[in-house]
Amino acid sequence: DHAPDLLVVGSGFFGLTIAERMAAELDKKVLIIERRPHLGGNAYSEFDAETGIEVHKYGTHLFHTSNEKVWEYVNRFTDFTNYQHRVFGKYQGQVYSLPMNLALINQFFGKSHTPDEARALIAQLASEFKTEDATNLEEKAISLIGRPLYEAFIKGYTAKQWEKDPKDLSPDIITRLPVRYTFDNRYFNDKYEGLPVDGYTAWLTRMAEHPNIEVRVGVDFFDVAEEFKGKVPIVYTGPVDEYFEYAEGRLSWRTVDLKSEVLDVEDYQGTGVVNANDPEVPFTRELEFKHLHPERADRYTPGKTFVVREYSRFAEEGDEPYYPINTADNREKLLKYRDLAKAEPMVLFGGRLGTYKYLDMHMAIASALSMFENKLRPHFVDGAELK
């Protein structure tokens, strides 16, 4: 029973990428410990037994990237479908095409504006406030897109997401509110987009399949830390504040409650994601997972569909930490944690939780590839200090 060459804490995309590179490229033995009962982190999914539909257990995960290296790397583990993500939004009994585009503007104002006419209209509506004078999120949004579109498509949604009136939110939360003066309603602009053909869990599992990698699920690092700390190099992808026992206070997170339901209808909403923009509707969006994989139609149970409603709120102790919150207080704490992390011997901090930074999957993978090249390879191959 040999000690591993590297311990990886957390089996999300960041930890798996590190482990896979160490095992395959440097022939090192890696132990991954994961406190959930399964590997894969937040991208994990399961096929629902009743409907045959793949359900993303921690919220919808759409893969997209323009990074050539990442695209080449991920294609070693899975093929991708040609799924293109599109989002719709309900408001006062109508359904609009998002992101804000010419279809939405024309439908909302009941006009058939040309791109130039629409641009002039939005510029005129947006002149109510100057962006640099905005003192809160509401004024900032109005300065970018004007009051009518703000009230319909930003106000209610944002209030639900943050459990706060946008008048009480910092203008820094939004930098831009892109409006497209075309009918293009593709959600992502990236060069590559698609979903893993056999599902996320098959992809994540293949990354860990190397004989040099052992995964232990259901093990919390903090229960076994003394076995490893200071003895084995560690890549830690859990929450950075938790590692240091909240010495600088707790970083705050937003979380999402996902309430799922199997409905006895073939098709509930005709698409994967519909936002709920009305303030009186308590959830922020409805997900219907079968639409992410129309190519699997013949494998689904007829007459049934799997729907999830998302309710956004602040994370309390014990909740899943999903999205970092960009406030002065959190930024200040994070700087202190970064200093502690830098000083921690033999431990590298990475990933979404370890850096308190929202990372899309392709960013988590890119960041892990660069930690491997810039820190781990020099340490394990050339004997450079690990830091």
Ligand code: FDA
């Ligand atoms: P991740 O959170 O996946 O993994 C960390 C792992 O560490 C977890 O499994 C955790 O249990 C484990 N862990 C923590 N502490 C531990 C301890 N003490 N001991 C043992 N294990 C421990 N991205 C994208 O590209 N497109 C999308 O559509 C979405 N959608 C999306 C929705 C929601 C709701 C969220 C929260 C995130 C997304 N993402 C996304 C982002 C995607 O989930 C993200 O890029 C990856 O989860 C990042 O992988 P990490 O490995 O950094 O963290």
